[in-house]
Amino acid sequence: MKVQxxxxxxxxxxxxxxxxxxxxxxxxxxxxxxxxxPEDGGNFCWLQSIDNPDLAFVVVEPATFIADYGVKLTRxxxxxxxxxxxxxxxxxxxxxxxxxxxxISVNLQGPIVINPAKMRxxxxxxxxxxxxxxxxxxxxIREGARQMKDGQIRRKxxxxxxxxxxxxxxxxxxxxx
Amino acid sequence: xLVLTRKVGEVIAIGDNIxxxxxxxxxxxxxxxxxxxPDLRIYREEIYVKIQKENMLAAKWxxxxxxxxxxxxxxxxxxxxx
Numbered sequence: 001m002k003v004q005x006x007x008x009x010x011x012x013x014x015x016x017x018x019x020x021x022x023x024x025x026x027x028x029x030x031x032x033x034x035x036x037x038p039e040d041g042g043n044f045c046w047l048q049s050i051d052n053p054d055l056a057f058v059v060v061e062p063a064t065f066i067a068d069y070g071v072k073l074t075r076x077x078x079x080x081x082x083x084x085x086x087x088x089x090x091x092x093x094x095x096x097x098x099x100x101x102x103x104i105s106v107n108l109q110g111p112i113v114i115n116p117a118k119m120r121x122x123x124x125x126x127x128x129x130x131x132x133x134x135x136x137x138x139x140x141i142r143e144g145a146r147q148m149k150d151g152q153i154r155r156k157x158x159x160x161x162x163x164x165x166x167x168x169x170x171x172x173x174x175x176x177x
Numbered sequence: 178x179l180v181l182t183r184k185v186g187e188v189i190a191i192g193d194n195i196x197x198x199x200x201x202x203x204x205x206x207x208x209x210x211x212x213x214x215p216d217l218r219i220y221r222e223e224i225y226v227k228i229q230k231e232n233m234l235a236a237k238w239x240x241x242x243x244x245x246x247x248x249x250x251x252x253x254x255x256x257x258x259x
Contacts, residue, residue: 007240027229028236042247057235058243075216096235097242101249107235110228125228127220133231138249 003034004053011036011048017165018050019114021121022080025094026110030055033121037164044095045164047112058095061160062108065144069131071111071124080122081115090114090159095137105134116163 001018003011011034019033030049037045043064049055062069071091073083083089092112096105108131114121181189188198195217198210211219 025232026225027232040247041243044243044247046243055236056238057232058238058246074218076218094232094235095246096231097238097246101245104246104249107228107231109224110231123228123232125218125220125225127224133227137246 001050003048003050005048005056006053007056008036008048011165013050013165016119017163019047019119019121019163021123023122025057025112026123026125028055034165035059035160035163037161045092045160047092047094058097059092059112060095060106062091062093062106062111062140065141066108067144067147069108071113071126073113073124077113077122077124081113081120082118083115083120087115087117088159090116090163093135096134102136102138104137106137106140107133108135109133114163116159119163 001013001015003013005011013034017034019035021031021033024031025047028049030052032050033047034050035045036048043060045059047057047059069091073081073089077083078085081089090113092114093106093108094110094112096107098104109126109128110123110133111126112121112123183189183199185199185202188196190196194214196212198212199207200210201208213219
């Protein structure tokens with residue numbers, strides 16, 4: 001199927017890569033998304049609406065830099081995701097851009113949970129606790145690297161690659177490292 | 178909307194498993210105690226609104242932002258650590 005996106009142009013996507021979000025993203029009506037995972041995008045992917053070319057979010061797996069990041073799901077959320085106990089999930093955090101990279105933040109309080117087996121997703125709202133909506137990304141990476149056993153942040157998970165729709169690269173003007 | 182009047186210490190039950198108790202009233206603030214199955218997502222509405230606003234903000238980005246971010250992330254990843 002063809003998907004129009006204002007940032008990336010026309011994309012050819014396998015229908016099996018479409019993620020159904022019955023409640024959408026908080027504050028948005030769109031219900032169907034794809035994850036695009038560029039090779040040169042580092043740990044970042046984006047969640048593109050297939051019904052609204054303008055709507056896309058930059059997302060990252062918090063687990064790649066926060067060793068113990070986790071969310072306890074409720075029965076209702078299990079049902080929404082058509083998820084069984086013990087099944088694998090993908091957790092994503094939305095990244096909020098800023099002109100100053102030091103001010104780029106990740107929303108750890110509103111993670112997106114995806115059930116890769118059923119390709120269903122939901123954004124979860126967490127009450128105030130250790131996770132904030134504006135967690136500074138740079139700080140998270142630094143702290144995260146310290147916590148990881150080998151001092152290295154993780155790369156995108158395998159499950160993530162499986163749910164992603166193929167996408168060549170960002171086409172960086174300067175070669176991406 | 179169902180509107181009920183309660184005094185401090187009084188409870189409202191919603192179904193068999195949810196109880197909301199008025200713990201304290203101080204001026205314009207009410208402290209509520211909630212008893213509900215641990216399997217229920219409970220949050221103050223403003224958290225939902227906060228996440229909604231953050232989503233709105235996050236949806237405004239362009240490719241240059243992303244390229245900058247990827248470069249930045251990669252650099253900070255490669256920085257020597259002490």
